[in-house]
Ligand SMILES: Nc1ncnc2c1ncn2[C@@H]1O[C@H](COP(=O)(O)OP(=O)(O)OP(=O)(O)O)[C@@H](O)[C@H]1O
Ligand SMILES: Nc1ncnc2c1ncn2[C@@H]1O[C@H](COP(=O)(O)OP(=O)(O)OP(=O)(O)O)[C@@H](O)[C@H]1O
């Protein structure tokens with residue numbers, strides 16, 4: 004059975020103007036932009052996990068913020084359950100926020116320092132009028148326990164600054180999941196959690212998905228995590244999606260040279276193993292003046308003339324598997 | 332060779348309404364110049380607190396209760412703020428777990444780097460600017476972004492700007508707290524190479540706090556494994572990875588997902604770490620230990636030396652490598 008499309012992103016683009024002093028602007032005579040996200044498209048079906056992986060600074064968080072309507076796109080559309088939500092406002096936006104949650108990348112910035120953990124976790128329940136009093140408290144205790152903040156009674160009364168990094172990350176997860184959302188954008192949600200606890204959190208997230216038919220856009224730099232949790236994986240490079248496919252396809256037959264480089268760089272816990280040499284030449288290009296043609300070409304060992312002139316589009320290489328590269 | 336850093340029986344507690352959180356509770360370890368210690372352990376086990384206390388930056392209600400911190404042979408545990416300020420940044424520096432701690436939201440990043448360099452080194456502005464550009468390049472931030480403010484960068488970019496600031500003055504010791512937690516594997520690899528370069532060029536010592544044990548194995552010379560405020564095993568890295576002794580070390584290494592196996596099941600250690608306000612009397616790992624015996628519940632195991640430079644806190648080892 005084909006699942007329903009929960010989220011569809013069409014030609015989404017976000018350019019941020021570069022701030023310059025008046026004098027600099029006068030001298031250069033033009034406004035420059037950081038091309039954070041450049042016309043990306045993908046869809047995620049209900050109950051599935053779309054893993055978004057890519058270089059630091061390639062536009063993953065920006066994509067997540069666009070999807071959750073925290074920032075406005077420069078161009079493109081966001082379609083949630085068949086409805087174009089790109090510009091909804093007021094009551095409709097409020098409703099949307101009840102169903103679509105984001106777990107922010109930095110757990111230090113995303114928690115209100117004056118709110119105790121219990122209040123912070125209960126806050127969404129209050130805003131949306133879902134539960135009050137004892138019932139609310141019970142829901143919060145349950146959620147804190149589920150993310151391993153035990154004894155929940157103790158954590159309920161603590162302030163964010165009294166928590167370690169990984170503990171804060173778990174508060175952020177609890178707060179996002181307590182509302183029974185339908186779509187969760189999770190931005191590096193477990194990046195500070197050690198391996199033994201991380202398995203427990205990932206299992207919790209998958210269990211909630213099964214129970215409630217949740218959909219995730221899961222941003223992570225950790226390929227083992229992406230492999231474990233995702234159904235689909237999108238690989239981003241400098242604002243663009245360069246490869247997209249089912250998880251098994253990405254790991255067993257990666258096509259894009261950037262994807263291959265990423266997979267070859269995964270560290271293994273064995274100091275005696277021969278150290279690998281990661282072959283990616285050149286420096287990280289800037290997203291203010293991205294390279295012409297294929298944005299990856301200056302660092303690609305297979306680049307041909309064509310690659311610097313013509314931008315490759317996403318082409319199907321196998322069923323469900325797409326890659327943007329002139330080699331294929 | 333003399334030790335760069337020796338920590339002896341350090342205790343750092345946070346005083347809360349319901350009692351003291353014993354975040355660091357009797358920690359000892361050492362490192363030599365140019366060495367990397369991988370400080371690993373469960374979330375909330377006290378790694379950041381230990382890192383911060385070396386710089387004496389533990390925030391109130393936290394306090395260093397007792398113990399010694401010998402840096403180049405001097406016990407800095409008792410130093411006052413004025414003396415510490417001369418040490419911070421130039422001799423010991425830190426990349427904080429929260430990248431915004433070291434960034435100034437109102438300052439363009441290049442300006443910030445230039446200022447950091449110039450407060451400690453009397454060099455002309457143009458030269459400091461050039462150095463700032465080089466530093467940005469080394470951490471993979473295009474120098475043309477130097478005019479941007481911290482909020483205009485991605486999470487991982489901020490982390491790397493923090494690294495550039497921390498290494499700007501060539502410290503003898505860098506404490507890096509989860510400094511690669513938002514970086515993709517290729518950039519991680521580049522940052523580790525940069526660390527190796529600094530190690531080789533001027534013998535920088537590195538305390539690498541991380542939950543990513545695979546990454547730690549790529550660079551660490553020694554491993555200090557923390558559990559509930561204490562170091563339960565301290566060992567040369569190759570020995571730790573091939574023959575871990577402590578049951579917690581064993582469990583942790585078994586939980587590392589192996590990307591090459593298609594097997595979907597993730598291993599983990601059942602149970603939760605103890606409350607650090609009221610830790611159990613005996614071994615703190617006892618409630619989760621598959622080998623626990625009666626004595627473990629009653630008595631706290633001492634940290635025993637198994638071999639020169641290899642210590643473990645467990646009754647199963649009685650000063651020798653074979654289990655008793
Ligand atoms: N508010 C902003 N103003 C200007 N530039 C921005 C802003 N937010 C993000 N950017 C830029 O957009 C690009 C993409 O940033 P984004 O945060 O989406 O990256 P990311 O993929 O999440 O990276 P990381 O893995 O490091 O978190 C970066 O070059 C960043 O500097
Ligand atoms: N300012 C504070 N006040 C009270 N308790 C604190 C404070 N900071 C940390 N703690 C507590 O001290 C313990 C150790 O925290 P620490 O931040 O050192 O852990 P960590 O090992 O760095 O964890 P993580 O890997 O999650 O960052 C935790 O139980 C935490 O709740």
Ligand SMILES: [Mg+2]
Nearest residue numbers: 064108485486
């Ligand atoms: Mg990000």
Ligand SMILES: [Mg+2]
Nearest residue numbers: 167168379428
């Ligand atoms: Mg920490």
